[in-house]
Amino acid sequence: MDYILEGLINGIILLVSGDEETYSAIWTTLKVSTMSIIASLIIGIPIGFVLGYFDFPGKRILRTISDTLLAMPTVVVGLLVYAFISRRGPLGSLGLLFTLPGIAVGQTILALPIVVSLTAEAVEGLDRQLKLTLLTLGARGRQLAISSLWEGRYAVLLAAATAYGRVISEVGASMMLGGNIKWHTRTMTTAISLETAKGEFDMGIALGLVLMLLALAVNAALSAFKKRAAQ
Amino acid sequence: MGRFFKRASLVLAFIAVFAACAAAETPVLRMATTTSTDNTGLLDYLAPLFKQDTGIELQWVAVGTGNALALGRNCDVDILFVHDPESEEEYMKGGYGVDRKQVMYNDFVIIGPKDDPAGIKGKSIKEAMSIIASKKVPFTSRGDKSGTHMKELSLWKTAGVPVPEKEQWYIQTGQGMIQTINIAAEHNGYTLTDRGTFIKYEDNHKGNPPLVILVEGDEALLNQYSVIAVNPERCKEVHYDLATKFIEWITSPRGQQVIAEFKLLGKQLFFPNAK
Numbered sequence: 001m002d003y004i005l006e007g008l009i010n011g012i013i014l015l016v017s018g019d020e021e022t023y024s025a026i027w028t029t030l031k032v033s034t035m036s037i038i039a040s041l042i043i044g045i046p047i048g049f050v051l052g053y054f055d056f057p058g059k060r061i062l063r064t065i066s067d068t069l070l071a072m073p074t075v076v077v078g079l080l081v082y083a084f085i086s087r088r089g090p091l092g093s094l095g096l097l098f099t100l101p102g103i104a105v106g107q108t109i110l111a112l113p114i115v116v117s118l119t120a121e122a123v124e125g126l127d128r129q130l131k132l133t134l135l136t137l138g139a140r141g142r143q144l145a146i147s148s149l150w151e152g153r154y155a156v157l158l159a160a161a162t163a164y165g166r167v168i169s170e171v172g173a174s175m176m177l178g179g180n181i182k183w184h185t186r187t188m189t190t191a192i193s194l195e196t197a198k199g200e201f202d203m204g205i206a207l208g209l210v211l212m213l214l215a216l217a218v219n220a221a222l223s224a225f226k227k228r229a230a231q
Numbered sequence: 232m233g234r235f236f237k238r239a240s241l242v243l244a245f246i247a248v249f250a251a252c253a254a255a256e257t258p259v260l261r262m263a264t265t266t267s268t269d270n271t272g273l274l275d276y277l278a279p280l281f282k283q284d285t286g287i288e289l290q291w292v293a294v295g296t297g298n299a300l301a302l303g304r305n306c307d308v309d310i311l312f313v314h315d316p317e318s319e320e321e322y323m324k325g326g327y328g329v330d331r332k333q334v335m336y337n338d339f340v341i342i343g344p345k346d347d348p349a350g351i352k353g354k355s356i357k358e359a360m361s362i363i364a365s366k367k368v369p370f371t372s373r374g375d376k377s378g379t380h381m382k383e384l385s386l387w388k389t390a391g392v393p394v395p396e397k398e399q400w401y402i403q404t405g406q407g408m409i410q411t412i413n414i415a416a417e418h419n420g421y422t423l424t425d426r427g428t429f430i431k432y433e434d435n436h437k438g439n440p441p442l443v444i445l446v447e448g449d450e451a452l453l454n455q456y457s458v459i460a461v462n463p464e465r466c467k468e469v470h471y472d473l474a475t476k477f478i479e480w481i482t483s484p485r486g487q488q489v490i491a492e493f494k495l496l497g498k499q500l501f502f503p504n505a506k
């Protein structure tokens with residue numbers, strides 16, 4: 001039992017003393033998850049908006065596909081992306097395997113369905129009166145669309161926060177695509193996995209604490225958004 | 232809306248910075264290696280010295296030897312640091328690698344519970360393997376085509392025991408060496424490991440681990456490590472020049488001395504024998 005307590009104490013010491021290796025993993029996680037969340041928002045919000053705002057044939061099928069992809073296992077994404085970005089793969093010349101952008105590609109694919117589905121739902125959920133009101137106010141075309149999206153901004157932020165939660169806690173794809181290279185592609189989750197495999201718990205516990213704090217922060221942000229959206 | 236675009240451009244600026252970071256170049260040599268060189272801390276110790284001497288940054292992915300060879304075949308790394316001579320030779324024959332050089336060795340050992348329920352202590356490796364099989368005591372195997380796993384398979388063969396693939400007592404972990412030792416310890420069982428990783432394991436347990444060395448010193452247990460550059464004629468993108476520098480460095484008196492000086496608990500983990 002005492003090794004757990006010892007690990008906890010040493011973990012906190014690592015955090016407080018600013019241990020370089022621990023903070024490298026934290027920083028790497030923040031860097032790569034920022035890249036993937038930005039990419040998934042840039043790609044996902046327009047798609048989600050189109051899916052939620054317009055009526056067109058095949059819309060229902062696309063929504064079903066997006067909802068299904070929400071449950072896609074991270075290792076499957078890892079495997080697929082790996083096959084594409086390995087030097088032998090079709091995108092091999094980009095040299096993405098074992099780099100942060102490589103991990104970001106995988107994480108973006110994981111986050112994308114969340115952003116698309118939740119954005120579409122948010123846009124669908126907007127008050128039907130809103131469109132009429134905007135029309136009577138003289139809004140047309142793109143203006144109308146952007147104003148509608150703006151009305152749904154809290155719901156879109158909620159989508160972003162949910163996607164971020166998935167991305168920072170993900171380990172399978174990061175391990176496969178990043179290779180867990182120390183100082184470079186070692187994220188918090190892959191570091192925890194490695195430390196556990198080595199039977200050394202200190203750094204794992206330190207990073208676990210940080211991950212839990214991040215999850216707490218994301219959730220606090222989520223409930224704040226929900227509150228404001230409800231007002 | 233102006234604010235939105237301001238934010239969007241900020242975001243784009245961020246991405247540009249990341250891209251620039253990725254492009255800022257110190258020469259980086261990418262290596263695929265076995266879990267033993269990584270888990271023991273050898274590469275952590277060696278990489279800064281290599282950088283100091285050559286200005287080249289060493290980055291490594293630690294996987295089993297089989298996996299490392301696959302990374303080499305796919306041109307995903309520049310150099311390999313592995314320990315399974317048989318599959319290495321096959322790899323060379325396939326034209327996937329060049330400049331293969333011996334670097335260092337240590338030895339494999341059979342470890343097990345202190346009280347040794349199967350009674351293999353001091354026996355020859357052949358006898359030990361057949362006793363383990365006949366008494367059906369828990370034995371953990373890497374099961375991942377790593378150098379250690381390949382060695383284990385050959386040891387069953389020399390002992391005249393069919394590989395206990397589906398036996399209840401034969402536990403295939405599919406994980407790294409230290410993890411496999413930990414799983415053996417949980418089952419109060421036996422396993423094959425390289426001495427370097429065992430010393431690291433001993434060190435983790437402050438010199439008093441639940442599993443101890445029971446069989447050692449047989450010629451069949453030699454564990455030879457080699458470096459292989461990925462063939463630049465097959466893989467245009469690999470950094471063959473950097474790989475060459477690493478091979479020269481690690482086999483030079485300086486590199487060999489660095490390996491010999493790497494110690495845990497006052498014990499030497501790897502023995503240089505560059506050829």
